[in-house]
Amino acid sequence: MLKKGIVFIVFIFSGFLAQAQDPQFSQFYAAPLYLNPAFAGTAMMPRVTMNYRNQWPSLSANFVTYSASADLFSQRFNSGLGLLLTNDRQFSNLVTTDIAAIYSYHLKINDEISANLGVQGSYVSRGIDFGDYTFGEQIRQYLTTGAYPPLSSSIDPIVSNGTTPRLNYADFSTGAMVYSDKFWAGVSVHHLNQPNQSFNDKDARLPMKVGIQAGYRIPLADYLIGNNLGDAIDREKSLTPAIHYKRQGEFDQLDAGLYLTYAPLVLGAWYRGIPLKTYTKNGEKIISHDAAIILLGYRQDNFSIGYSYDATISSLGSTGGAHEISLSYTFSDILYPQPRNHRNKKEIACPKF
Numbered sequence: 001m002l003k004k005g006i007v008f009i010v011f012i013f014s015g016f017l018a019q020a021q022d023p024q025f026s027q028f029y030a031a032p033l034y035l036n037p038a039f040a041g042t043a044m045m046p047r048v049t050m051n052y053r054n055q056w057p058s059l060s061a062n063f064v065t066y067s068a069s070a071d072l073f074s075q076r077f078n079s080g081l082g083l084l085l086t087n088d089r090q091f092s093n094l095v096t097t098d099i100a101a102i103y104s105y106h107l108k109i110n111d112e113i114s115a116n117l118g119v120q121g122s123y124v125s126r127g128i129d130f131g132d133y134t135f136g137e138q139i140r141q142y143l144t145t146g147a148y149p150p151l152s153s154s155i156d157p158i159v160s161n162g163t164t165p166r167l168n169y170a171d172f173s174t175g176a177m178v179y180s181d182k183f184w185a186g187v188s189v190h191h192l193n194q195p196n197q198s199f200n201d202k203d204a205r206l207p208m209k210v211g212i213q214a215g216y217r218i219p220l221a222d223y224l225i226g227n228n229l230g231d232a233i234d235r236e237k238s239l240t241p242a243i244h245y246k247r248q249g250e251f252d253q254l255d256a257g258l259y260l261t262y263a264p265l266v267l268g269a270w271y272r273g274i275p276l277k278t279y280t281k282n283g284e285k286i287i288s289h290d291a292a293i294i295l296l297g298y299r300q301d302n303f304s305i306g307y308s309y310d311a312t313i314s315s316l317g318s319t320g321g322a323h324e325i326s327l328s329y330t331f332s333d334i335l336y337p338q339p340r341n342h343r344n345k346k347e348i349a350c351p352k353f
Contacts, residue, residue, distance in 0.1 A: 113179070116177050
């Protein structure tokens, strides 16, 4: 416990929290509103999505993220509306809860291509529980006097009042995308106002996060996969290469992968890292690898479920990787009893699971 406390305090006062990076989902398109506010309404019907991610479960300082969202499309106003709830737990002590409202406008450019522009406003609450950590003056008291246990509480001004430090702030984001029934390309910018995340009077701005998403769906002929017998005629059969690049502050990351869809199954393989980028550790140049990811999804009618596992391939060693589960359901029969008429609107081509 003492070692855990020392490590955590070093993180805080070295500015780690000032440059905290957003949690990331491997199943990007199973968390569409989290990825880009322009995705609101792209299912063309009411949709509910839930996500869970446990990163580095073998370490005590792991990251656990929960997300739930709901969105719908208004044909009358060519608009999408969305609500996104996210809860992120870092080291089990730093908890961030984000409630976001999203609006997107859908514009049909021509018969093949459409475009969306989305905006997002969030209310964020962050808190730290220092109850099971040992601070510097407590350690000094033990080393100088030998008294054990150390001081029952810290004199640090952030925690001396005995309550959990808490911070609330507003956060704003935006995004845009163009797409057809075969491709999509989008850009998102989160934390436009760079909110201050400091728990005291210091300035600890959260850097803007810029993301780029793109992909292309390649239909597969029935003679390549499937045999046109029975319900195989109606099955989607496609390959979809996709990328997701993001940069926040001094950090950047690239995800590149491929989905194979043979309805109702989706298989995916991804690489996370930047192969041409290196960093120096103990005088040795190391390639910026992060993880290799496998994904399995299943979709039946309006319901879909996905699971992915991130295998760590960086120098971090044995972390337990990351496990992620997603659930999604669309309600085509509630607001749109005749969905075939509604589906004349262009739908985005990214994988659905």
